[in-house]
Amino acid sequence: MQASFLSSSIPATPCTRSFLPQPQASVKLLLPPAPGLVKLGGAAAAAAVARRATEVGRPGRCVAASASSSPATAAAATEVPSEMKAWMYDTYGDASVLRLDGAVAVPAVGEDQVLVKVAAAALNPVDSKRRAGKFQATDSPLPTVPGYDVAGVVVKVGSQVKNFKQGDEVYGMISEKPLERPKQSGSLAEYTAVEEKLLALKPKGLDFAQAACLPLAVETANEGLERAGFSAGKSILVLGGAGGVGSLSIQLAKQVYGASKVAATASTKKLELLKSLGADVAIDYIKENFEDLPEKYDVVFDAVGQGDKAVKVVKEGGSVVVLTGAVTPPGFRFVVTSNGSVLEKLNPYLESGKVKPVLDPKGQFPFSQVVEAFSYLETGRATGKVVISPIP
Numbered sequence: 001m002q003a004s005f006l007s008s009s010i011p012a013t014p015c016t017r018s019f020l021p022q023p024q025a026s027v028k029l030l031l032p033p034a035p036g037l038v039k040l041g042g043a044a045a046a047a048a049v050a051r052r053a054t055e056v057g058r059p060g061r062c063v064a065a066s067a068s069s070s071p072a073t074a075a076a077a078t079e080v081p082s083e084m085k086a087w088m089y090d091t092y093g094d095a096s097v098l099r100l101d102g103a104v105a106v107p108a109v110g111e112d113q114v115l116v117k118v119a120a121a122a123l124n125p126v127d128s129k130r131r132a133g134k135f136q137a138t139d140s141p142l143p144t145v146p147g148y149d150v151a152g153v154v155v156k157v158g159s160q161v162k163n164f165k166q167g168d169e170v171y172g173m174i175s176e177k178p179l180e181r182p183k184q185s186g187s188l189a190e191y192t193a194v195e196e197k198l199l200a201l202k203p204k205g206l207d208f209a210q211a212a213c214l215p216l217a218v219e220t221a222n223e224g225l226e227r228a229g230f231s232a233g234k235s236i237l238v239l240g241g242a243g244g245v246g247s248l249s250i251q252l253a254k255q256v257y258g259a260s261k262v263a264a265t266a267s268t269k270k271l272e273l274l275k276s277l278g279a280d281v282a283i284d285y286i287k288e289n290f291e292d293l294p295e296k297y298d299v300v301f302d303a304v305g306q307g308d309k310a311v312k313v314v315k316e317g318g319s320v321v322v323l324t325g326a327v328t329p330p331g332f333r334f335v336v337t338s339n340g341s342v343l344e345k346l347n348p349y350l351e352s353g354k355v356k357p358v359l360d361p362k363g364q365f366p367f368s369q370v371v372e373a374f375s376y377l378e379t380g381r382a383t384g385k386v387v388i389s390p391i392p
Contacts (some may be wrong), residue, residue, distance in 0.1 A: 007294075008091050080115065080155055082106060085392065086189030090143040092133030095374040102143065107185045107193040112361045114164050115156035116194055118390035119208035121187040122149035124244065125324075126178055131374075140184040147187030148173050150194065151202055151211035152391075161196045169208075172199035173215040173338040188370055190391060200343035201351040206357065209364060210284050213357035213385040217244040218346060220323070220336040221252050221301075227334055228299045228319035232258030237290065237313060238279075239298040240304035242270040244385045245323065247277055247358040249301045254278035255354040256346070263297065265290055270383060277356075307331045358384025367391045 086104040089097040109115045118149060127146050154164050164170065174194045175182035185192060202211045224245075230236065236253045240246040241264025253259040255278065263275045263281035274282040283290050289308040296342040298318045300310040305325025314320050320331035327333050349355040363386035364371035370388055377386045 006119050019074055021126040039079050068261055080106065080191070084190035085367075086145045086185075087147075088143050088145045089131060092131065092136065092142075094132070095128075095371050095378070097131065098146075098371050098374065100368070100370070104185075104189065106191045109156050109158050109193050110195075111158040111160040112195050112197070113158045113193045113197065114154045114161055114170070115293065116150055116170060116192050116198060116199075117155045118150055118187055118190060118192055118391045119152040120212035120391060122212045122214075122244075123148045123386045123388065124148060125377070126216070128374060128378055130179075130182070135179050137376045138180050139352055140181050144184055145186045145189050145192075147189070147192070148175055148178060148182070149212050149215045150174055150187035150192055151208040152192075155191070158196075163196060164199065169202040170199045171202045171208075171211040171215055172340055172343060173219060173336075174198060176338045177335070178216070178338070179335050188388060196340070197330055198338045198340050200340045200347060203347045205353075209359065209389040210357045212387050212389065213244070214248075214350070215338070215343065217385065218248045218252070218355075219338060219342050220245050221249040222256075222342055222346065223334065223336050224249065224301055224321040224323070225252060225257055225299070227332070228301070228321050230257050230259070230299050233260045234298040235259065235261040236263070236299045236301060237310075238262070238264040239290070239300065239302045239306055239310060240265065241274045241277070241279060241282075242266040242358075242383050244358070244382075246301070246303045247273075247384050249303070250277045250279050252346075253301075256348055263290075263295070263296075273358075273383065277351070277358075281375065298342070302331070324327075360384050360386055363387060364389055 018354055052187070082105065083103045084106050085100065085102050086155060087098055087100055088104065091097055119280065127148065131146060154166055154168040154170055155179045157164060157166065172194060174187055174192055176195065228252065238246050238249045238257055241250050246264065250262055250264050262279050263283060264279040265283045265285045265378050266274050268284050268286055271282040271284055291312040296313050296315045298315055300314045300320045302310045302320060302322045307320060307322045307326055308328050310320045311328045311331060314330065322333045346355065360382045362376065363382055367388055367390065373386050373388055376382060
């Protein structure tokens with residue numbers, strides 16, 4: 001499932017300067033620099049560290065675990081500023097409502113939160129739907145800094161935080177309930193404040209862009225499989241296997257849950273990707289109607305909104321997980337809950353390369369091109385995830 005022109009810097013307004021909680025006083029932070037960064041100080045050092053952290057793992061179809069781009073362990077001092085650059089919107093609409101503001105207040109850190117210097121952030125369809133106003137009844141107030149997925153470095157910790165410290169490289173989905181009062185200050189910014197329980201240490205061997213691909217999609221895939229009662233020896237059909245959630249559903253079903261058989265649908269040019277992710281059967285939806293094929297499955301994971309057809313290929317007593325579109329029994333829909341412990345559980349599979357983030361070949365955009373990145377995401381043609389990286 002997949003999940004919109006030019007960007008420009010817009011002068012701050014009184015509204016954009018004050019819509020977020022005012023930060024606590026600036027603090028000194030020890031950040032590990034890369035070679036050649038020892039002489040840099042302040043914002044320059046932080047920006048250089050972030051740039052280096054995303055130089056490894058440039059876009060490719062299926063991004064396997066590779067050498068980590070984590071900074072070295074030596075320390076360089078930098079400041080947490082009172083203001084930051086952030087993408088935001090003051091009204092609902094298409095991608096044109098997004099604007100880059102250079103004077104947004106860095107969010108205050110609660111007792112159970114950490115402040116993350118954002119290195120990379122991924123886009124999801126829910127970001128687009130939220131910006132379009134589809135969840136106004138339960139949304140946080142405008143203006144909004146969008147973004148759910150984050151990967152970056154902890155620069156400040158709340159008084160009750162026990163598991164993270166300054167300098168830790170983390171990733172996660174920053175709003176526990178994406179559709180119920182999600183954070184007003186999201187991850188498409190230089191800094192974001194996140195509850196400790198929603199984060200996990202970044203998997204070793206993955207760079208920040210790769211890690212940012214994962215949280216919302218992998219937690220959605222995992223929760224869907226759990227809710228469907230999926231277990232070893234069962235079969236599954238994934239509709240939309242080349243998308244962010246679909247690509248991870250294939251891998252989790254095979255590598256984590258022990259599926260006996262994994263089938264998945266995609267367009268002709270993406271069938272090899274499905275096989276590389278572990279699909280035993282790759283169905284070309286352009287040439288075949290999956291609902292007309294004779295095989296039936298214990299679980300159908302519908303990531304593209306074909307629930308009415310999905311119920312035709314599920315075994316009696318089986319389950320149909322529906323992420324979008326109409327729900328036909330025995331189908332069910334759910335909205336993922338962010339949970340750092342799920343990421344911790346999956347980290348060994350990510351570190352071993354058994355489960356891989358999939359970054360679209362065209363889908364790594366710099367921070368200056370968030371509007372273009374949303375436009376690309378909303379074509380519905382992206383393979384895997386669209387990521388914003390590096391973030392200065």
